Amino acid sequence: MSRPAQLALIALVYALGVAMAFGRGAEAEAGAVVVGLAALLPTAASVHYANEYADAETDALTDRTPFSGGSGALVESGLPRSLALHAAVASGAVGVALLIAGTAPVDGRVLGAVPAAVLVGILLAGWQYSVRPLRLAWKGLGEVTNTVLGGVALPLYGFSVVTGGVTVAAALATLPFALVVFVNLLETQWPDRRADAAVGKRTLATRWSAGRLRLAYGLGSLAAAGSAVALAFLGAVFPLFVTLGTILPMVGLVPGYYRFTRRETPLPAVVTMVLVAAGSTVGWSLVATGAVSG
Structure with missing residues (x-):
């Protein structure tokens, strides 16, 4: 019910923000990155549990796919259904406790006020x-909410931890990925449209x-690719290898456009979103390690 595959993707997007910070020349102790991730995962699980609780009626009506219809666990x-709510409260409390421990004003403090506020x-x-x-x-x-949370706030949390x-x-650099997240949401919500309409969602x-x-x-899709190009040439927000790692996977949105609303199973935008996150992370990591010029 915590959706482990999505938690893994969340960890990847967190890594994208961390790599972006290092690619910009920032320095941080490894402890900060570890504590930041440790606080993030139960927090993300709490959000998933809350969604499972709220969508229990919808999920019972829809035909699940690997990327839509909830986890199907309940x-x-x-x-x-109450199990999901209890799990949401418990995991949220764990996340907040780890966050407080990481920001406590003692010598071992590793997280600041900004990442705490973002989380x-x-x-x-x-x-x-x-x-x-x-x-x-x-x-x-x-x-709009999910685009901002997954496409903007999450990588900025990783960036701010460092x-x-x-x-x-940094906020501008999240724009291409956020737009891909939006396209992904269109694709993954299509199969659930009848069940969502039945319950008033x-x-x-x-x-x-x-x-x-x-x-x-x-x-x-055009805005995602166009914004990446614009960020590369108008202000040099993106180094070359970050631009390539961001834009090249977006080719998957071309077949996605032609199959969208014509097939019930989402796939191209989901795969593209994961590849854009991975490609951008690799690009920023190469810049951070000096393997390529920033």
Whole structure:
């Protein structure tokens, strides 16, 4: 129910932010990176559990795919929905406890106030995506919320763990990946559209026509690639190898566009998102180690 594959992807995106910081010449002790990840994983699991709790009714109606329809754990096990809520509270408490321990004002302090604030924001907004009082996904704000959380806030958390803060250049550098995250959300929510509509969850897939969704997919894909090129040539936010590692995997969005809304199983945008995260991380790591010029 914690969605281990997604936790692994979250760790990769965290690594992207860390590599970006080192690629920009920052220095940090390995302990800070380890503690930052240790606090992140139970926090992310807490958000997943809260989503499983809120979407229990939806997940029972939808046809699951490897990348949509929730984990399926509650439906398959027959365990009570309340288990997900208890798990969300418990894992969230573990994440906060590790965060407090990492930021405690003692000689062993390894995390600063900025990464702590970013992670708390991820926890709160992640919960409010699913549960009351805001229930953002039920008010038509789910895609925007998840794009900001997974595409912007998460890599910036990794960046801030190393640097102690967030810069405008770092925020801009997250834009291409965030746009790919948005396209991925369009693809993964399409199979759940009927179940989501039945329970009142207002995703774009429940509100827009197939043609409009494909237009958003295409424009999002072009914006992702275009922003990476712009960041490379207008202000040199991206070094060359980071640009290549970010743009080259986006070729997967081309077949994704043609199959989107025509097939129920999401795949191209999911794979592209993972490859963009991995390619960008490798690019920044090469710059950080001096293997290539920044």
